[in-house]
Amino acid sequence: MLRFSKVILLAALVLLAACRKGDPVSEFSFASFTAELLALPGTADLDIYVGETKVDSLTAGRTAGLPTPLMMAAGQSTTISFRKAGTDSLVLDTVVNAIAGDRLDLKLAYSPALGVTSFMTASEGNIPADSAVFFLFNQLPVEIQADDAHVDAYLFKFDGVDFVESGISWTNLERNKLHTNQITLAVNGENGLPLQYIIRLKNSVTGEYLSDGFGMTDIPLNFIPGQRQIASVKAMEFFGMWLYYAENTIY
Secondary structure, three states: OHHHHHHHHHHHHHHHHHHHHOOOOOOOOEEEEEEEEOOOOOOOOEEEEEOOEEEEEEOOOOEEOOOOOEEEEOOOOEEEEEEEOOOOOEEEEEEEOOOOOOEEEEEEEEEOOOOEEEEOEOOOOOOOOOEEEEEEEEOOOOOOOOOOOOEEEEEEEEOOOOEEEEEEEEOOOOOOEEOOEOEEEEOEOOOOOEOOEEEEEEEOOOOOEOOOOOOOOOEEEOOOOOOEEEEEEEEEEEOOEEEEEEEEEEO
């Protein structure tokens, strides 16, 4: 019995010495993530990969990683990629280095019909009945916005006398692209009547507002209360000239 105790003690001393002299023992830890595919018109299905391993799939409106989280290694660079369903064709990817225990929430839009492929920033929670949640989509023709023109968009609100700046803007509103910022906006007043908004587009180089063929710079917006929607700024040809208008699509 005494001999056995000496052997155990010797083994413990050897292990202690090894821990002191050697490299620290590395702990393999994990983080998690979710991925939501926005239900935009024309959204196509995607497969989710961590590195080269497929971990889940996405359809329009679905959030993967809830309630069972999608796992990834923490403390090291990890590539999360989204590919066309059933293929190796890459749509979007991102490289992350997460801390153990963290959860990363990804939102993405992929609609070949709209020409949209992007990670998005989005508002959370339910939409109040007097508000709207929307993305801004620039569908202006090249006759209004040249290919090399850099445009910022500004939202104006009617205050009973005139349209005044609301403090909401979109930097670099590219033509034929959905801007990545999602906005929550009150669209009905306390009296229940619709609030009036317009968009003005400014050339970020010259500082001038873009006008249509009739010299108008205001693009009226009409929101649908209580809904998520895409507000598209467009122009139609009218008697040989281009006329601004906007159109909303619920998603």
